[in-house]
Amino acid sequence: MTEPVIAQKAPYPVEVTEGKKYFWCACGKSSRQPFCDGSHEGTEFTPMSYEAPATKTLFFCGCKKTAGQPLCDGTHNGL
Secondary structure: OOOOOOOOOOOEEEEEOOOOEEEEOOOOOOOOOOEOOOOOOOOOOOOEEEEOOOOEEEEEOOOOOOOOOOEOOOHHHHO
């Protein structure tokens, strides 16, 4: 299995809107981090769909190794 690219060793704070769908980049190659721009084409990775339950700031994973995809769980602290 191919490992994703570590986009950054910190989460991305994003103001999300209730009910809106977001597509989190799982490969780490997107130029629109933390969201997908199609850079995964031709790889085994696919973006993860996430629908915001409320309007608020969330922290999306930047290292791509979180167990709580797509949100940060602090895994980057051990990298």
